[in-house]
Amino acid sequence: MSLTVAANRVPIRQTDDGWETSVGGLTTALLPVLQEQGGLWVGMGEDPDLPDRQPYPADAPDFLVRRVPLSDEELDHYYYGMANRVLWPVSHYLIQHLELKEAFMETYRQVNRRFAEAILEETEGEGDDVIWIQDYHQMLSPRHIRTERPDATIGHFWHIPWPAMEVFRILPWSRELLRGMLGCDLIGFHVEEYVDNFIESAEVLLGANAETTPDGGVIRYDGHETRVEADPIGIDVARFQQMAADEEINEKARSFRERLGTEKVVLGIDRLDYTKGIHSRMVAFEKFLEDNPEYHGRVSFFQIATPSRSKLESYQQIRREVDEVVGRINGRFARESWVPVNYRYRTYSQYELCAFYRAADAALITPLRDGMNVVTQEFITANEDGVLILSELTGAAYLLPEAVQVNPYDRNGLARAIQTALEMPEDEKRERLSGLKATIEELDVHKWADGFLTSLRTGARMSKT
Ligand code: ADQ
Numbered sequence: 001m002s003l004t005v006a007a008n009r010v011p012i013r014q015t016d017d018g019w020e021t022s023v024g025g026l027t028t029a030l031l032p033v034l035q036e037q038g039g040l041w042v043g044m045g046e047d048p049d050l051p052d053r054q055p056y057p058a059d060a061p062d063f064l065v066r067r068v069p070l071s072d073e074e075l076d077h078y079y080y081g082m083a084n085r086v087l088w089p090v091s092h093y094l095i096q097h098l099e100l101k102e103a104f105m106e107t108y109r110q111v112n113r114r115f116a117e118a119i120l121e122e123t124e125g126e127g128d129d130v131i132w133i134q135d136y137h138q139m140l141s142p143r144h145i146r147t148e149r150p151d152a153t154i155g156h157f158w159h160i161p162w163p164a165m166e167v168f169r170i171l172p173w174s175r176e177l178l179r180g181m182l183g184c185d186l187i188g189f190h191v192e193e194y195v196d197n198f199i200e201s202a203e204v205l206l207g208a209n210a211e212t213t214p215d216g217g218v219i220r221y222d223g224h225e226t227r228v229e230a231d232p233i234g235i236d237v238a239r240f241q242q243m244a245a246d247e248e249i250n251e252k253a254r255s256f257r258e259r260l261g262t263e264k265v266v267l268g269i270d271r272l273d274y275t276k277g278i279h280s281r282m283v284a285f286e287k288f289l290e291d292n293p294e295y296h297g298r299v300s301f302f303q304i305a306t307p308s309r310s311k312l313e314s315y316q317q318i319r320r321e322v323d324e325v326v327g328r329i330n331g332r333f334a335r336e337s338w339v340p341v342n343y344r345y346r347t348y349s350q351y352e353l354c355a356f357y358r359a360a361d362a363a364l365i366t367p368l369r370d371g372m373n374v375v376t377q378e379f380i381t382a383n384e385d386g387v388l389i390l391s392e393l394t395g396a397a398y399l400l401p402e403a404v405q406v407n408p409y410d411r412n413g414l415a416r417a418i419q420t421a422l423e424m425p426e427d428e429k430r431e432r433l434s435g436l437k438a439t440i441e442e443l444d445v446h447k448w449a450d451g452f453l454t455s456l457r458t459g460a461r462m463s464k465t
Pocket of ligand 1: 025233270304346349370372375376378
């Protein structure tokens with residue numbers, strides 16, 4: 001088998017020491033497959049100085065990196081426009097951020113077509129070769145490929161929520177986008193609820209014929225069959241377990257706690273995105289401090305937010321709002337050496353994040369909506385004795401009943417959950433965490449990739465134990 005991956009970004013980056021593969025769940029899962037079997041990775045080209053075709057690694061190539069070069073305006077409309085100002089907010093039910101501009105869709109069409117052309121140029125489509133497209137940046141390319149090559153094997157994994165049909169249909173291009181997706185043989189989502197929403201969208205908006213199966217469903221449209229199924233993504237469990245056992249990381253975790261100087265540490269780690277609920281979480285922490293003066297001086301909230309999509313006004317706005325609420329809480333409650341909210345606006349290495357995960361007594365992971373949320377899984381794997389407070393509006397929540405689940409819009413409920421977490425008896429904490437760990441081990445990202453590719457190639461999902 002030869003594998004073609006199409007994702008928004010290519011999996012390699014240039015550093016001062018040369019080229020290296022980027023860190024992240026998707027690359028961790030797919031690079032071993034590409035290295036073993038050879039193949040191709042297609043992604044956007046943002047820098048005109050980089051080649052369109054780059055065999056990697058240069059000295060003994062395992063696979064080919066193919067860039068689809070984009071002009072600044074194309075990047076603006078396709079990526080910052082259609083992907084991030086249309087598909088992202090609508091899929092997360094945050095339609096106040098929706099900017100429905102025809103020019104975004106026009107460029108999205110062109111860029112999707114160019115991705116499809118790059119794939120067709122570089123592949124022959126023989127035997128059991130497969131094409132695996134990732135995420136909401138490429139909804140139309142499956143149909144282009146299907147039209148040119150009716151026998152191609154095309155899969156797609158949708159990493160964010162698929163919204164309720166009534167929300168998806170707000171998009172003036174909802175039918176065209178769905179038709180694009182239905183060029184696939186298999187579409188994977190994190191959880192069954194998204195599968196159900198997708199099936200309903202296809203039935204109602206396109207009049208497609210759908211049948212539910214034990215694994216998800218089969219949609220028949222325009223003479224083609226598309227299977228849909230839930231394949232929840234995982235993390236590289238072994239890597240996180242290994243980091244968690246590393247003495248240096250444990251030393252870092254201890255010194256971090258000492259520096260904070262409080263009995264209890266509550267942690268938040270996210271991309272700075274309005275879907276992640278960082279602002280509401282801070283307001284809930286403020287409420288917790290209001291209601292529980294006995295915790296003043298005894299608990300610190302440590303929030304890390306990675307800069308993300310910072311060119312966009314809505315992201316600049318959430319940054320200002322978070323800065324403001326941190327200032328307000330600290331201005332109100334800080335005393336002597338105690339700073340209630342510690343906030344870092346920067347990126348850390350996975351190694352550093354692991355030390356924070358180990359140090360925390362509780363993780364506050366409260367997105368307003370999230371396809372899965374893998375920070376949850378990283379915390380569960382790396383931590384030994386903490387409590388997970390998890391938004392019920394995440395994909396992860398469907399899989400993790402042992403978490404303390406909260407509605408992220410419920411400020412009082414969230415404030416009470418913080419108290420519950422900080423006062424939870426040791427044996428209950430251990431019991432919950434061991435249930436959570438068992439689930440996360442099953443969700444491993446390598447199993448996820450193998451499972452999806454097997455299902456795509458054989459037309460049947462591997463049986464889950
Ligand atoms: P994201 O929205 O990016 O992913 P998430 O699943 O939480 O969300 O993954 C974030 C990743 O970024 C984690 O691996 C985390 O460690 C890392 N990260 C966060 N803050 C960081 C920091 N300060 N420094 C360094 N790294 C940081 C999308 C969907 C999710 C879905 C994933 C995978 O929105 O719902 O879980 O894809 O399918």
